Amino acid sequence: xxxxxxxxxxxxxxxxxxxxxxxxxxxxxxxxxxxxxxxxxxxxxxxxxxxxxxxxxxxxxxxxxxxxxxxxxxxxxxxxxxxxxxxxxxxxxxxxxxxxxxxxxxxxxxxxxxxxxxxxxxxxxxxxxxxxxxxxxxxxxxxxxxxxxxxxxxxxxxxxxxxxxxxxxxxxxxxxxxxxxxxxxxxxxxxxxxxxx
Numbered sequence: 179x180x181x182x183x184x185x186x187x188x189x190x191x192x193x194x195x196x197x198x199x200x201x202x203x204x205x206x207x208x209x210x211x212x213x214x215x216x217x218x219x220x221x222x223x224x225x226x227x228x229x230x231x232x233x234x235x236x237x238x239x240x241x242x243x244x245x246x247x248x249x250x251x252x253x254x255x256x257x258x259x260x261x262x263x264x265x266x267x268x269x270x271x272x273x274x275x276x277x278x279x280x281x282x283x284x285x286x287x288x289x290x291x292x293x294x295x296x297x298x299x300x301x302x303x304x305x306x307x308x309x310x311x312x313x314x315x316x317x318x319x320x321x322x323x324x325x326x327x328x329x330x331x332x333x334x335x336x337x338x339x340x341x342x343x344x345x346x347x348x349x350x351x352x353x354x355x356x357x358x359x360x361x362x363x364x365x366x367x368x369x370x371x372x373x374x375x
Contacts, residue, residue, distance in 0.1 A: 251324030281324025
């Protein structure tokens with residue numbers, strides 16, 4: 179059994195395992211992600227963040243989902259990676275950095291424990307996409323911010339079957355083969371929304 183030096187980090191409800199390639203070479207990252215992220219037999223996490231140094235940025239971040247698939251980007255993952263890198267590698271409370279991802283370069287600033295990231299510019303924005311789900315038609319909106327996201331505006335957010343309906347939308351043929359993240363959004367006031375993912 180291979181020993182893996184790791185940290186566990188949490189950001190806005192997502193938890194990640196972080197490993198730095200400078201602290202060891204770990205072949206088979208897909209399998210490692212599946213094993214270490216397993217909540218029953220592993221450490222348990224939403225994903226694995228693999229960090230290492232690169233020439234054209236301060237660090238490179240690869241993101242593996244718990245199922246072993248590799249994602250282009252993850253906003254919460256980038257925030258966690260930036261804080262971990264600032265504390266563990268830079269050893270500074272205030273630092274700006276560029277993070278190379280498969281979606282492009284993400285700019286990040288860590289300042290007294292607060293983390294800001296600037297995502298890549300959105301692309302592939304599509305509004306009012308009609309989908310047939312379980313015999314009914316719904317309209318969704320799509321944006322790719324380095325990771326595909328589908329936004330569904332709803333009333334009564336607490337009554338939505340986020341897991342069931344979200345899974346059907348995620349795996350809908352319109353978004354195949356890679357799928358999409360699904361966000362249900364309720365407009366509460368002119369300047370207030372609630373969201374569930």
